[in-house]
Amino acid sequence: MNALNPSGWRPHKGESGGEAPQTVSGDRGLMLEEALVFEIGGMDKCGVDFDVEPGAVSGALAGHVRAAPLALAGLTEPETVRHYTRLSRQNYAIDLGPFPLGSCTMKHNPRLNEKIARLPGFADIHPLQPQSTVQGAYATIHELAHWLTALTAMHSVAMTPKAGAHGELCGLLCIRAALEAAGDAREVVLVPESAHGTNPATAAFAGYRVENIPATAAGRVDLAALTARLGAGGPEKCDVAAVMITNPNTCGLFEPEMKAIADAVHAAGGFVYCDGANFNAIVGKVRPGDLGIDAMHINLHKTFSTPHGGGGPGSGPVVLSAALAPFAPLPFVERQADGTMRLVEEEEAAIDHPGSFGRMAAFHGQMGMFTRALTYILSHGADGLRQVAEDAVLNANYVLRSLEDVLDAPFADAGPCMHEALFSDTGMAEGFSTLDIAKGLIDEGFHPMTVYFPLVVHGAMLVEPTETESKAGLDRFIAAMRSLAGRARAGDPALKAAPVLAPRRRLDETLAARKPVLTWRAAPAPPMEPVLSEIGGS
Numbered sequence: 001m002n003a004l005n006p007s008g009w010r011p012h013k014g015e016s017g018g019e020a021p022q023t024v025s026g027d028r029g030l031m032l033e034e035a036l037v038f039e040i041g042g043m044d045k046c047g048v049d050f051d052v053e054p055g056a057v058s059g060a061l062a063g064h065v066r067a068a069p070l071a072l073a074g075l076t077e078p079e080t081v082r083h084y085t086r087l088s089r090q091n092y093a094i095d096l097g098p099f100p101l102g103s104c105t106m107k108h109n110p111r112l113n114e115k116i117a118r119l120p121g122f123a124d125i126h127p128l129q130p131q132s133t134v135q136g137a138y139a140t141i142h143e144l145a146h147w148l149t150a151l152t153a154m155h156s157v158a159m160t161p162k163a164g165a166h167g168e169l170c171g172l173l174c175i176r177a178a179l180e181a182a183g184d185a186r187e188v189v190l191v192p193e194s195a196h197g198t199n200p201a202t203a204a205f206a207g208y209r210v211e212n213i214p215a216t217a218a219g220r221v222d223l224a225a226l227t228a229r230l231g232a233g234g235p236e237k238c239d240v241a242a243v244m245i246t247n248p249n250t251c252g253l254f255e256p257e258m259k260a261i262a263d264a265v266h267a268a269g270g271f272v273y274c275d276g277a278n279f280n281a282i283v284g285k286v287r288p289g290d291l292g293i294d295a296m297h298i299n300l301h302k303t304f305s306t307p308h309g310g311g312g313p314g315s316g317p318v319v320l321s322a323a324l325a326p327f328a329p330l331p332f333v334e335r336q337a338d339g340t341m342r343l344v345e346e347e348e349a350a351i352d353h354p355g356s357f358g359r360m361a362a363f364h365g366q367m368g369m370f371t372r373a374l375t376y377i378l379s380h381g382a383d384g385l386r387q388v389a390e391d392a393v394l395n396a397n398y399v400l401r402s403l404e405d406v407l408d409a410p411f412a413d414a415g416p417c418m419h420e421a422l423f424s425d426t427g428m429a430e431g432f433s434t435l436d437i438a439k440g441l442i443d444e445g446f447h448p449m450t451v452y453f454p455l456v457v458h459g460a461m462l463v464e465p466t467e468t469e470s471k472a473g474l475d476r477f478i479a480a481m482r483s484l485a486g487r488a489r490a491g492d493p494a495l496k497a498a499p500v501l502a503p504r505r506r507l508d509e510t511l512a513a514r515k516p517v518l519t520w521r522a523a524p525a526p527p528m529e530p531v532l533s534e535i536g537g538s
């Protein structure tokens with residue numbers, strides 16, 4: 001009997017009240033319910049056979065015997081396997097279907113990546129091994145660094161940051177170190193309104209005051225307003241340390257005036273940070289170094305596959321201009337004159353890298369991501385990477401043009417988009433919104449797109465199909481979206497109840513994000529539904 005459900009059927013009620021079909025077990029078809037491990041395990045049981053009674057070994061513990069039971073669930077091996085397998089089936093994954101989350105670049109992760117990353121010479125090594133025993137791993141990092149600088153036309157790259165946001169911090173700390181070395185204490189970082197939330201957060205975390213750069217009606221940076229803010233007084237009169245610009249931006253548009261923006265910022269003595277999370281759209285086509293960029297993070301887990309679904313590992317190397325390279329963090333891999341590789345740490349750096357601002361990570365960076373990214377780059381080659389960008393842009397434009405007659409597309413008149421298509425909630429019936437489309441997509445078997453971001457568009461829906469979706473796959477998604485858009489325009493009340501086919505109805509996502517219940521508490525037995533809902537939504 002299902003432990004959630006000892007006394008019979010329990011309805012799956014959500015906020016919107018829609019109810020799922022009833023069964024006694026709580027399972028529906030092959031959609032299986034699963035309780036928390038503590039609820040099915042039984043703390044008084046033990047799933048393991050011990051040779052000796054636990055009491056008999058207590059003398060060996062020098063008085064450090066627990067006073068209270070450990071309170072771990074006592075599952076047998078088959079129960080354990082089923083528990084985690086059932087939970088895993090409740091995930092939606094890129095290996096199951098499209099994941100059109102705008103800005104996240106949820107592309108297919110080629111299996112070749114996994115094969116290479118699992119080679120024992122990569123998978124079974126330890127960061128504290130003697131350097132002579134991990135020369136191949138260091139050479140791999142060095143080779144990837146070479147290709148990242150070649151693809152971006154930048155001077156060098158800091159490999160250690162562990163994600164895009166970490167890379168942003170690395171870039172801004174390089175900029176701050178460079179300005180401080182020049183005795184220039186600037187206080188302001190300019191960020192456009194359409195930016196990813198990590199940009200202003202990073203600038204504030206690095207100790208800067210954040211100011212907005214206004215956008216034009218066409219969704220691009222307002223160059224005139226930017227130059228006015230920088231002032232005509234030259235470097236002495238300017239308080240702007242850096243501008244952070246995303247290109248292509250989060251409206252899915254290329255910033256064509258990037259070079260002019262960079263020239264203006266440099267003339268005022270500031271630096272240009274580019275949020276390179278959208279590099280997927282331009283890899284092999286545009287080199288950021290040619291646009292005057294000083295620092296840019298590359299989300300290896302976006303552009304170079306291995307998408308981040310469940311908070312899995314990321315990697316955010318930061319390419320740097322010659323002006324910022326001396327301030328890059330430690331440690332870093334360097335090829336020595338005799339051809340061997342070494343990891344440059346504080347002791348060596350004090351002599352030949354004294355400007356380093358410090359350290360972003362304990363070791364060399366995210367090795368598993370490095371091997372996958374290098375595999376991806378080398379297996380695609382120059383022509384393959386260019387085609388990645390071209391197909392990603394083509395797919396997004398196919399989605400844009402296939403939906404613009406049923407969904408409002410605020411920048412569609414400005415011409416083609418880059419790798420993501422942006423829609424707003426304008427035109428839906430009274431009381432219907434972006435959320436209803438997103439929830440309806442779940443019933444249709446799709447992960448929803450990014451919603452309510454970027455903030456510059458009302459009820460934003462940001463769709464990023466990536467290059468890995470086939471035309472047939474896109475057509476299925478478009479058909480679902482057209483149906484949902486029609487229902488939202490017509491005000492179909494059934495859509496307000498969606499999702500009705502998923503294990504749960506609409507969850508209180510704000511509560512789940514703000515007050516996640518991450519710790520299981522024993523009695524008094526609470527009604528299970530709210531507890532599960534909160535965890536499920538976080």
Ligand SMILES: *Cc1c(COP(=O)(O)O)cnc(C)c1O
Nearest residue numbers: 103163164165196198275277314
């Ligand atoms: C994903 C993303 C980031 C943050 O990258 P993480 O690796 O998630 O830290 C920053 N900016 C943009 C535009 C992004 O899409």
